[in-house]
Amino acid sequence: MSTIQFASGIAVVNILLLGLLTTVWVRNYRTFRSSLLLGLVAFGSVMLAENVVAIYFFFSMKMLYSGDPTVQQAVLVLRGLQLVAIAFLTWVTMK
Amino acid sequence: MDKALWYLLTATRGGENRARLIRELSERPRNANQLADALDVEYKTVRHHLDMLEDHGVVEPGDNDYGKLYFLTDQFEQHREAFEEITEHID
Numbered sequence: 001m002s003t004i005q006f007a008s009g010i011a012v013v014n015i016l017l018l019g020l021l022t023t024v025w026v027r028n029y030r031t032f033r034s035s036l037l038l039g040l041v042a043f044g045s046v047m048l049a050e051n052v053v054a055i056y057f058f059f060s061m062k063m064l065y066s067g068d069p070t071v072q073q074a075v076l077v078l079r080g081l082q083l084v085a086i087a088f089l090t091w092v093t094m095k
Numbered sequence: 096m097d098k099a100l101w102y103l104l105t106a107t108r109g110g111e112n113r114a115r116l117i118r119e120l121s122e123r124p125r126n127a128n129q130l131a132d133a134l135d136v137e138y139k140t141v142r143h144h145l146d147m148l149e150d151h152g153v154v155e156p157g158d159n160d161y162g163k164l165y166f167l168t169d170q171f172e173q174h175r176e177a178f179e180e181i182t183e184h185i186d
Binding site for chain 2: 024025028031032033034036037040092093094095
């Protein structure tokens with residue numbers, strides 16, 4: 001599997017986790033009607049969009065990424081770090 | 096404590112049930128079984144919520160080992176206003 005395919009895979013996992021988080025926050029907003037939750041929903045939605053755009057770039061600009069292995073690795077590290085961040089947030093939210 | 100309540104009640108998956116659990120305990124102390132019946136959830140779920148709330152100093156168990164009754168802490172009572180604000184939109 002290429003580095004970029006792996007990075008796309010991580011983006012898909014990010015999208016699943018963010019979908020889960022945003023669902024919890026939307027549901028809680030319906031219950032509590034607090035602006036904190038509106039903020040969390042907005043945060044989750046933008047992060048979701050960011051990961052969708054990332055996947056779009058991986059497939060539509062393969063040439064750009066495939067030219068340079070260092071760029072591919074940098075992209076993979078960034079996706080991976082975001083996964084770690086979202087995983088922690090998911091952990092404390094599902095408790 | 097205010098921040099802990101916002102986190103425990105609004106930002107987590109089990110938040111609504113935890114708010115209802117605190118309301119039940121506001122009426123009178125109850126044990127985990129009674130709370131499971133009152134909230135219509137599994138005993139295991141109630142145990143999990145009680146542990147979370149105990150970790151954050153919101154509830155505390157009484158002295159008996161069997162059918163342990165749970166009480167709201169004094170610390171929580173001092174922050175009841177925040178609780179009322181958080182839950183004002185729940186039926």
